[in-house]
Amino acid sequence: SEWTPFNAAIQAFSQHQWQAGPIVNGVTLDGEQHAITAPYNRSESVGQVAFSSASQVAQAIDVASEAYPEWSQVAASERGECLQRLADLLELHTGELVALCHREAGKTIQDSIDEIREAVDFCRFYGEQASSELASAKSIKSFDGSTKQLSYQGRGVFACISPWNFPLAIFLGQVSAALAAGNTVVAKPAEQTSLIAYRAIELMLEAGVPAGAIQLLPGTGAEVGATLTTDVRIAGVAFTGSTETAQRINRSLVARDCEAVPFIAETGGQNAMIVDSTALPEQVVRDVVRSAFASAGQRCSALRVLFVQADIADRIITLIKGAMAELSVGRPELHSTDVGPVIDIAAKEKLLKHIESLKNQSKLVAQAQLNDECKLGDFVAPTAFEISSIDILKNENFGPILHIVRFKANEIDQVVDQINQTGFGLTLGVHSRNERTYCRIEQRARVGNCYINRDQVGAVVGVQPFGGQGLSGTGPKAGGPHYLYRFTKDVLSA
Numbered sequence: 001s002e003w004t005p006f007n008a009a010i011q012a013f014s015q016h017q018w019q020a021g022p023i024v025n026g027v028t029l030d031g032e033q034h035a036i037t038a039p040y041n042r043s044e045s046v047g048q049v050a051f052s053s054a055s056q057v058a059q060a061i062d063v064a065s066e067a068y069p070e071w072s073q074v075a076a077s078e079r080g081e082c083l084q085r086l087a088d089l090l091e092l093h094t095g096e097l098v099a100l101c102h103r104e105a106g107k108t109i110q111d112s113i114d115e116i117r118e119a120v121d122f123c124r125f126y127g128e129q130a131s132s133e134l135a136s137a138k139s140i141k142s143f144d145g146s147t148k149q150l151s152y153q154g155r156g157v158f159a160c161i162s163p164w165n166f167p168l169a170i171f172l173g174q175v176s177a178a179l180a181a182g183n184t185v186v187a188k189p190a191e192q193t194s195l196i197a198y199r200a201i202e203l204m205l206e207a208g209v210p211a212g213a214i215q216l217l218p219g220t221g222a223e224v225g226a227t228l229t230t231d232v233r234i235a236g237v238a239f240t241g242s243t244e245t246a247q248r249i250n251r252s253l254v255a256r257d258c259e260a261v262p263f264i265a266e267t268g269g270q271n272a273m274i275v276d277s278t279a280l281p282e283q284v285v286r287d288v289v290r291s292a293f294a295s296a297g298q299r300c301s302a303l304r305v306l307f308v309q310a311d312i313a314d315r316i317i318t319l320i321k322g323a324m325a326e327l328s329v330g331r332p333e334l335h336s337t338d339v340g341p342v343i344d345i346a347a348k349e350k351l352l353k354h355i356e357s358l359k360n361q362s363k364l365v366a367q368a369q370l371n372d373e374c375k376l377g378d379f380v381a382p383t384a385f386e387i388s389s390i391d392i393l394k395n396e397n398f399g400p401i402l403h404i405v406r407f408k409a410n411e412i413d414q415v416v417d418q419i420n421q422t423g424f425g426l427t428l429g430v431h432s433r434n435e436r437t438y439c440r441i442e443q444r445a446r447v448g449n450c451y452i453n454r455d456q457v458g459a460v461v462g463v464q465p466f467g468g469q470g471l472s473g474t475g476p477k478a479g480g481p482h483y484l485y486r487f488t489k490d491v492l493s494a
C-alpha cells in the first residue's frame with residue numbers, strides 16, 4: 001500500500017505473466033521452456049522463456065548475415081531515426097518495463113526507473129551519433145595534397161552478450177550501438193533476464209528496425225553464448241559481464257581460424273575508495289553506504305574496499321555501523337526499501353560463502369537485519385568487515401559486502417599501488433579536501449572512472465562515459481564519443 005512513483009503500473013502488472021523465446025527474422029520460435037520467478041519471492045511466477053536450440057542459433061546467424069548488406073546500406077541517419085523511435089516506445093511503455101524489471105531482476109522501483117531512463121539515453125545517444133557523425137564522409141587531406149573521403153561502415157554480424165544487472169540498459173546500449181554503426185545483430189541476454197530483453201526487441205521491431213537486422217537468442221552462456229563466439233561468421237563481439245567469462249570468450253576468439261575480430265569487453269572490478277583524514281565523515285559515510293549497498297551491491301561500479309586513514313577510521317566505522325542499522329532490506333517495490341534481493345540462489349550462496357570465510361579471518365563490523373519476508377527470496381544482508389589487506393580478496397564479490405582497510409597517513413602511495421596490483425581498473429572513489437592528495441591519487445591510479453568527493457555511481461550516458469582498463473575492460477567507454485567507432489570499419493575513397 002506504500003506509494004511509489006509507478007504504483008499504478010506495479011499494480012497493473014503484479015500478476016502479469018510474460019512469455020519469451022528466440023526471435024529469428026521477426027518470428028518468435030518455440031523451444032525448451034524455463035520458468036522465471038521473482039528474486040524477492042521464489043513462489044511468484046513472472047513468466048516463461050524458451051531457450052534457443054543450436055539449430056536456431058545457426059538460423060539466426062544465417063538471417064543476420066543475409067540481412068547485413070541491405071542494413072549496412074540504409075542511411076546512417078535513418079538507422080539513427082529507428083533508434084529514436086525505439087526510445088519513444090520505451091518511454092511510452094515505461095510503466096510495464098519498470099514493473100518487469102522489478103519483478104524479473106528484483107530491482108527497487110527507483111533502480112528500475114533509472115534502468116529504463118538509461119536505456120532510453122543509450123538509444124538516443126547512439127541514434128544521434130549515427131545521424132550526426134556517421135551520416136556523411138569526412139574529407140581528409142593527405143600528405144601529397146590530395147583529398148580523400150573517410151567514411152564509417154558496419155563490420156557484419158555483431159554478437160552482443162549482456163549481463164543481468166542492467167538487463168535493459170546494457171542490453172540495449174550494446175545492441176543500439178551495433179545497429180547504429182550499420183551492423184546486424186545477434187543478441188544473447190543473460191539467462192536470468194530474458195523477458196525484459198524480449199520485450200525490448202519486440203519494441204525495436206515495432207520501431208522499424210528490419211526483422212533481419214536484429215535476432216534475439218535467449219539461452220545459457222555455455223550453450224548459446226559459446227556457440228556464437230566460435231562461429232566464424234561473427235564479425236565482432238560486444239560483451240559485458242564477468243572478467244572470467246571475458247577471458248573465456250577472448251580465448252575462443254583467438255582460437256578461431258579467421259581474421260581477428262574486435263572484442264569490446266566491459267567486465268568486473270575490485271573497486272576501492274580512499275578516505276584521508278581531511279574528508280568530511282558524514283559525506284563519506286553517505287557515499288560509502290550508497291556505493292556499496294545500493295542495488296544490493298550488484299553494480300559493476302560498486303564500492304568493495306574502503307581504505308580509511310587510521311586517524312579517522314574509528315569515527316567512520318562508527319558512522320557506517322549506524323547507517324547500516326538504518327538500512328531497510330526487503331521487498332523492492334516498497335518505497336521504504338533501500339536494498340532488494342540478489343539475482344539468484346547461486347549468487348546468494350557464493351556471497352554467503354564469502355561472508356562465512358571472512359568471519360574466520362576478519363572482524364565483522366556490521367550486518368544489516370533481514371526481515372521474515374526475506375526468507376521468501378534470495379536476500380543477502382549488507383555486511384561490512386574490517387580486513388587486514390586487499391590482497392586477501394582474490395575475486396570480485398558481486399553483492400552487498402564492504403571490506404574496510406586502515407592505512408597510515410604516509411601510506412597513500414602504497415594504497416594506490418595495492419589497488420593497481422589487483423589488476424582490475426574500473427572505479428575508484430576518493431574523499432579528501434586536500435587537492436594535492438586527490439590529484440596525486442587520480443594520476444597514479446589505473447582505473448577507468450575516478451570519483452572525487454562523491455559516490456561511485458556508474459555511467460551517465462553522454463555525460464560520464466563509463467568503462468575500465470586492465471582486467472576491467474578493453475574500452476572505449478560506453479556512452480562516450482568513441483564507443484560507436486569500435487563497431488565500424490573505416491573506408492577511404494578518392
Ligand code: NAD
Pocket residue numbers: 161162163164165166170188189190191219220221222224225226229240241242243244245246248249266267268269299300396398426466467468472473
Ligand atoms: P557473466 O560473465 O556470468 O555473464 C555475462 C553474459 O555472458 C551472460 O549473458 C552469460 O550467459 C554469458 N556467458 C557466460 N558464459 C559464456 C561463454 N562461455 N561464452 C559466451 N557467453 C557467455 O556475468 P553476469 O553475472 O551476468 O554479470 C555480472 C558481471 O558483469 C560482474 O562481474 C560485473 O562487474 C560485470 N559488469 C560489468 C560492467 C562494466 O561496465 N564493466 C557492467 C555491468 C556488469
